[in-house]
Amino acid sequence: MALNQFEAYRHVYFVLPSLRGGGAEKVIVTLLRHFDRSRFRLSLIVLDMTNPVFGDEIPEDVEVINLKCHRVLYVVPSILRLLWSRRPHVVFSTLSHLNLALAIIRPILPPRTLYFARETSVVSQVISCYAWPGLWAWAYRRFYPQLDMLVCQSCYMRDDLVRGYSFPAQKIVVINNPVDVERVQQLSNINHTAAPTTHPTHIHLLAIGRLTREKGLDLLIEALAICHKPSLRLTILGDGPLLGDLEKLVLSKDLQNQVEFAGFQFNPYSYLRQSDALVLSSRYDGFPNVVLEAFACGIPVIATPSPGGVVEMLSDVPGCSIANNVSATSLAEAIVAFSKGTRVPASAVKPYEVATIVKRYEELLVCG
Numbered sequence: 001m002a003l004n005q006f007e008a009y010r011h012v013y014f015v016l017p018s019l020r021g022g023g024a025e026k027v028i029v030t031l032l033r034h035f036d037r038s039r040f041r042l043s044l045i046v047l048d049m050t051n052p053v054f055g056d057e058i059p060e061d062v063e064v065i066n067l068k069c070h071r072v073l074y075v076v077p078s079i080l081r082l083l084w085s086r087r088p089h090v091v092f093s094t095l096s097h098l099n100l101a102l103a104i105i106r107p108i109l110p111p112r113t114l115y116f117a118r119e120t121s122v123v124s125q126v127i128s129c130y131a132w133p134g135l136w137a138w139a140y141r142r143f144y145p146q147l148d149m150l151v152c153q154s155c156y157m158r159d160d161l162v163r164g165y166s167f168p169a170q171k172i173v174v175i176n177n178p179v180d181v182e183r184v185q186q187l188s189n190i191n192h193t194a195a196p197t198t199h200p201t202h203i204h205l206l207a208i209g210r211l212t213r214e215k216g217l218d219l220l221i222e223a224l225a226i227c228h229k230p231s232l233r234l235t236i237l238g239d240g241p242l243l244g245d246l247e248k249l250v251l252s253k254d255l256q257n258q259v260e261f262a263g264f265q266f267n268p269y270s271y272l273r274q275s276d277a278l279v280l281s282s283r284y285d286g287f288p289n290v291v292l293e294a295f296a297c298g299i300p301v302i303a304t305p306s307p308g309g310v311v312e313m314l315s316d317v318p319g320c321s322i323a324n325n326v327s328a329t330s331l332a333e334a335i336v337a338f339s340k341g342t343r344v345p346a347s348a349v350k351p352y353e354v355a356t357i358v359k360r361y362e363e364l365l366v367c368g
Helices: 023-034 072-086 096-104 123-127 133-146 155-165 181-188 217-227 243-252 269-273 289-296 310-314 328-337 346-352 354-367
Strands: 010-016 040-046 063-066 090-094 114-118 149-152 172-174 203-208 232-237 259-263 277-280 301-303
Touching: 010 023, 010 072, 010 096, 010 354, 023 040, 023 090, 023 289, 023 354, 040 072, 072 096, 090 096, 096 114, 096 133, 123 133, 123 155, 133 155, 149 155, 149 354, 155 172, 155 310, 181 269, 181 289, 203 217, 203 269, 217 232, 217 243, 217 328, 243 259, 269 289, 277 289, 289 301, 289 310, 289 346, 301 310, 301 328, 346 354
Parallel strands: 010 040, 010 090, 040 063, 090 114, 114 149, 149 172, 203 232, 203 277, 232 259, 277 301
Antiparallel strands: none
């Protein structure tokens, strides 16, 4: 359903589970700020507006529809009624459960609307942690191809779906995440009283992410203990269910003078600017925004070779290093080999600049 001469714009409904501080929410809000208003009319459906961290970031001309429901299963009737009454050109959802729900109900949705989805992580890794992974795998194979198009952030994510779940390759497009370089750099220069004070003899490491198993912060703390370098300092930004366990691990390794938990920070960029390196210790990851933000600040990245987009992001970037495998020992070796004072060239972030990525999304939404 390509845009024709009689249509002045395309009405696109983005669908998010929430506006909390996650990477998927950040990407969609960034896109909403930069779409060409002469070509698109934009609406945002949010299942649950509780704790809307990104609420103030949504442009005023974007209609926000709060369905007031925190469970995907329970919100299906509301979505059905809304889409049948509005019948937009495109519905664009993100996050796996929501994407799968729309794929399942596709036969009873308005037929002239296109249904696009954005995958946020590696499906095989995500569902391996679920109860009944075989049932989830069957659901992905059976229903996901009912989507009109799927956006993956990396070739690894695309190949995982094509090879593991028989998703049609012609229905997948790889579009990396965007980063608003100018905005990140402006925010990084805001003085933040909570940001750690740098010390010339210390190596300041930073980790940013939700405190969950897939982020591998336990591996990072173990790696820090293996390094046996008192000059290393680690600040961890983020909240999550494993905070207590990670704090206990720090105490058990006698690292309380080297590790600080600074909680969730809406503006982590001042922390980035004052760090020597960002460390990404994920067991698996999609296409982490924080790596792009580190590039925007010129900060090098030390990472595990986790399934997802990390290796694709870092392989050819000067100053960045990838551990040999996803383990504390290998990550420790990469940290020890790091040289303080290393910087990432400005060219590293250019492929991900918001204008470039938004243009690719606009082409997708117009042409299908």
